[in-house]
Amino acid sequence: MALPGTVNRYLLLMAQEHLEFRLPSPFWILSIPSEDIARNLMKRTVCAKSIFELWGHGKSPEELYSSLKNYPVDKMVPFLHSDSTYKIKIHTFNKTLTQEEKVKRIDALEFLPFEGKVNLKKPQHIFSILEDYGLDPNCIPENPHNIYFGRWIADGQRELIESYSVKKRHFIGNTSMDAGLSFIMANHGKVKENDIVFDPFVGTGGLLIASAHFGAYVYGTDIDYNTVHGLGKASRKNQKWRGPDENIRANLRQYGLEKYYLDVLVSDASKPSWRKGTYFDAVITDPPYGIRESTRRTGSQKEIPKGIEKCPESHVPVSLSYHLSDMFFDLLNFAAETLVLGGRLVYWLPVYTPEYTEEMVPWHPCLKLISNCEQKLSSHTSRRLITMEKVKEFEGSTSTDSAKLCILNVVHDPQLVETEHAEPVDAETRLSDLSICQFWYPQWVLEPISCGCQGRTVP
Template identity: 70%
Template sequence: MAIHCSRTCLQYLIHLAHDNVDFRLPSPFWRLNGLSEEDVNSIMARTVCAKSAFELWGHGRTHIELRTSLLKYPTENMSPFLQKDSTYKINVYTFNKTLEFEDRIKKIDAMEYLSFEGRVNLRNPKHIFCLLEDYGTDPNNIPDEPLYIYFGRWIADGQRELIRSHSVKNRHFIGNTSMDAGLSFIMANHARVKAYDLVYDPFVGTGSLLVACSHFGAYVCGTDIDYNTIHGIGKASRKNQKWRGPDENIRANLRQYGSEKLYVDVLVSDASKPIWRDGVLFDAIITDPPYGIRESTRRTGSQKDSVNSVKSSEDYVGDSHVPVSMAYHLSDIFTDLLNFSAHHLVIGGRLVYWLPIYRPEYCEEMVPLNACLRLVSNCEQTLSSHTSRRLITMEKIKEPEETDALAHLSDPHFSPYQGHNAFREKYFSGISKRTLTGKEETNKMATNGGE
């Protein structure tokens, strides 16, 4: 299809990385309309999900269609990049197929119908062009010819390098549940974190999310109930290391990446208890609550607490109150998290968190609700055949009123998501079933072999 447009209404092509595919549409190539080159550069300066962006000059199902599309592309859009005094090179990229070097050269030579007047410079070209061939997403059924072909001018690469440079493997301070670098940056982008924002993580752990947010210039702070984690003491999580070193802490992680000046503080605190005064507002709240799998779900309480009620700190004034560790149900964790966000986010601020689910029982009504928060996105990351977690993004749309805390109860679609309380049991029951099945199959094979 021919592309008739001026420099102000170009079409762009985004080439996406083939990981975290649950967080995007299935196609590895997206065509974007209505954007300027500055807009595309802004996107690529943030994203870790995209490899490269191109100004799309032509496309088609076959090389003949591609040629027709390219020859119809406006000359005035091409000519600034084909001048005699310019240098260029052409790359060939194939998705889901590997081509021999000779085949790549043949494909480049076949594009001689384009009037490249400049000199070829493979090391430091002024302009880079790319021929991209899509061979589908099934690695077991790769066609001989591409399903679709694109050609365009390279504009920018994404921030995939951040995943390597911020890898947990090379981080100074880590724990058993430190968030993957790529997912941390995805969460920061979902929250639209920017310079001078104040970002808070109520289950901060080893601070992986704070590291990602500080990369974009935000001031970061957090709390966690685990004293040892906050202070960087106790047993180490690394192999061949028994105890943590004296400087293993969240602040040291930010220092490692040159963003220590954006470190506000981290505190030992119970997420179920209010510690912030009214009026304390955050631009974003980003967190990964514990699921009870590798980290326990717990809160502080008292032996005087009844089963159905939890006293506030004022109720213990004058008493000999000795705090004890108590179970903190997942349903209560998310209720408290949403209520806290409704009171302590700025209008337009975002809450981004992970919601663990048991896949056979999941329905959209299980996502917690709050009258002050609007659901923006709900993305799934599969953990096993029966469990996954969903990245929930919500945006504050109004200030809370007295009735808002219970407003979700009147929603006809409301489900109290109490099933999340049994997530740990369901998670391990699935493992037990697989282990038991494996043992039965082994015993059966052994019995058959004996016969």
């Protein structure tokens, strides 16, 4: 099990949350061009705990030791010389070891050329032994399925989930997206510094916060006047009405991100009032499904002549129900028209699970499907995180007609849209996602570890 000396191999330790979004193994072996790229990877992900430079691995201690002995000594020496300090940590998945067992495993590594001094408080280098005992907590094997040894490189951004938690946020709503999902969506959208990110169903602006954290300028619209202006009843427990400063801008100010705030407007997503042209690097949104937030658009049941309707500033237009297929047609068409070439559309699509097929995912001739990930909501409903990339310039009515034909097949359960008593989803239990290398870095080789479980194949 020797490691090729010409390949930089790293071990990614994943957070075990919402496994339906990825292969369930907590350990992933990656081939990455350089350590700097590995560090940059960990600066973005909220789904991984740590990454290690992999020195050796095996299915038994003997295989691990053999693998370590075959690792190039010249790659070890810079971190083991006499002027350095180090410590060795033990990490086990699905099993707890006694202190005596940990010491025994560390002592067994005495054949490695450690010449530096041990420093448990502030070491220059940290090495880890990682043992995988499978996924079943009710059937823990005596010996691990896989054992790894490596040098710690960097930790992920898991702390962002807590620091940006909805519970601590100044302005929230009934359907505010939790922090972990917001950062995942920003990563799927390849959001970077100085991008312009738009959310046409902005709500309380949770998705804008994640994009602003990565240095993007954010913009949003919503049809709900009260939500945009922070008026009406509060969603927070033991608070009847929203305060005078509860709004999206105040949320960005709370996190020191106000400089990235462009504006938030009251606007109807079915009737975008934009000049023709490309404005946005990413459109990232969570459209309403009609459960806890209604699907609405402006309009009237009366037949009225077409044209620009002039209304006083204080006038609030009558709203109609907004069918899901119409909503997604408008969304894809808007993204195809306003995204820059290579820009991404990231959105949630609700589906009725028993009847769902991949052919039901809306598509557009100007947009390429990048990913389609499922989050289960109940036994018969789920929602899918869809990521699309603009690969072709918008061509007016031709693109619009083609998109209209293919969105008619969007399937949904009537109960998912109409009932007001659907099963609620706790924001803190929503999914996390791997998808790290596949969406916003070059597609490196990922090697899912064999752990006696079934999983999907990642290309």
